[in-house]
Amino acid sequence: MIRVYLILALYVLIPIAIIECFKRLKWMRKIGTVVAAYAIGILFALTGFVHFEAGTEAAVTFSKLQSTLMSVTVPLAIPLMLFNCDFRLWTKALPKTIWSLVGGIAAVLIAVVSGYFIFRTPEISEFNKVAAMMTGIYTGGTMNFNALGASLGVDKTLMAIVLAFEMVLTTPYIFFIIGGGYKVFRKILPYNDVTRRGRTDEEVASKDVENYAGMFAKENVGGMFAGLGLSVLFLAIGAGLALLITGTLNELVVILTITTLSIIASFFKKVRELPKTFELGMFFILIFSVIVASLFDIHSVNGGSMIIGMFVAWVMVSTAVLHLLFCRVAHVSGDLFCVSQIALLCSPPFVPPVVGAMQNKKVLISGIVIGLVGYAIGTYLGVLIAFILP
Numbered sequence: 001m002i003r004v005y006l007i008l009a010l011y012v013l014i015p016i017a018i019i020e021c022f023k024r025l026k027w028m029r030k031i032g033t034v035v036a037a038y039a040i041g042i043l044f045a046l047t048g049f050v051h052f053e054a055g056t057e058a059a060v061t062f063s064k065l066q067s068t069l070m071s072v073t074v075p076l077a078i079p080l081m082l083f084n085c086d087f088r089l090w091t092k093a094l095p096k097t098i099w100s101l102v103g104g105i106a107a108v109l110i111a112v113v114s115g116y117f118i119f120r121t122p123e124i125s126e127f128n129k130v131a132a133m134m135t136g137i138y139t140g141g142t143m144n145f146n147a148l149g150a151s152l153g154v155d156k157t158l159m160a161i162v163l164a165f166e167m168v169l170t171t172p173y174i175f176f177i178i179g180g181g182y183k184v185f186r187k188i189l190p191y192n193d194v195t196r197r198g199r200t201d202e203e204v205a206s207k208d209v210e211n212y213a214g215m216f217a218k219e220n221v222g223g224m225f226a227g228l229g230l231s232v233l234f235l236a237i238g239a240g241l242a243l244l245i246t247g248t249l250n251e252l253v254v255i256l257t258i259t260t261l262s263i264i265a266s267f268f269k270k271v272r273e274l275p276k277t278f279e280l281g282m283f284f285i286l287i288f289s290v291i292v293a294s295l296f297d298i299h300s301v302n303g304g305s306m307i308i309g310m311f312v313a314w315v316m317v318s319t320a321v322l323h324l325l326f327c328r329v330a331h332v333s334g335d336l337f338c339v340s341q342i343a344l345l346c347s348p349p350f351v352p353p354v355v356g357a358m359q360n361k362k363v364l365i366s367g368i369v370i371g372l373v374g375y376a377i378g379t380y381l382g383v384l385i386a387f388i389l390p
Helices: 002-024 026-031 033-047 057-082 087-119 127-137 142-151 156-188 201-208 218-246 251-266 277-294 306-329 334-346 348-358 361-388
Strands: none
Touching: 002 026, 002 033, 002 057, 002 277, 026 033, 033 156, 033 277, 033 348, 057 218, 057 251, 057 277, 057 348, 057 361, 087 127, 087 306, 087 334, 087 361, 127 142, 127 156, 127 306, 127 361, 142 156, 142 361, 156 306, 156 334, 156 348, 218 251, 218 277, 251 361, 277 348, 306 334, 334 348, 334 361, 348 361
């Protein structure tokens, strides 16, 4: 049990160390805090440092505490990262956001349906349900995947195989984008984010994103923790509404409530000018990033159907390519494309780490909105696919 609490302490201390290195070391600023957090998390995973023997008391306790940290850090980070955003400017980006959302969903549907007819086999009697689950997970994440699996009565072994392939194939794509792949998409989609008011990437990075200098200075601490208090309040309201409406801590209700309250709060000048709230939000995102990366298991696929693996690979690659083409036609920026991809393929909690890596918080709200819409419609689309496909 000592190792359990040591790891949990490291989950908090490592982001602090990363921030200090970011402030002092030029090479760390080039790598980025999120990339560093993911790299350390993967190192934990590959060394087996965070893995416990299944079924033991330590494994159960660690899993619960790990899940709790993941469940709390992002809902706390989202308000902090949104408070000093000027959403009057975001309305200018709304048409591009809608196009990216529609293009992303269309890409998923085309990829799933085409892949179904290419890879379906009599050996897998529920292949239409596999297609349905892939539609759900790539328009809203694992919440929609699990909801579809339960509602369609999919065999649990089949669900585990599909999810294992999806994680093994999607995780490197996430790492690619966060690790600098966004720069590739910026070249393919060389369009400015309309909310930037003509500023350069360098100006945006230096003035708006991850400026940790003076974070704990006396004049900033009060305002920063006032922002944290608001975040805790919004989380409590979101959790209360979720329990009232659904009887459970439904993630969709919680995040939708938090995001809405945070946007409303940002229209008040005193909230928008709270110091260092974005940086405090990034601290929570770094905790989340280390934990998520430490969950990576290279051995998670063992004995599953390779046909399902090929189908999942087809859906992921085809979705990315088609979405990229749609965004190119509509002159959507590379950064908006990246957050759209992550929001749809992975769900809203994964958007802030990408925003932090790209040093462009201007697309944060767009990514969260796209992810929330994906949450809302992904299950319906999955059920539709299950019943349409023969």
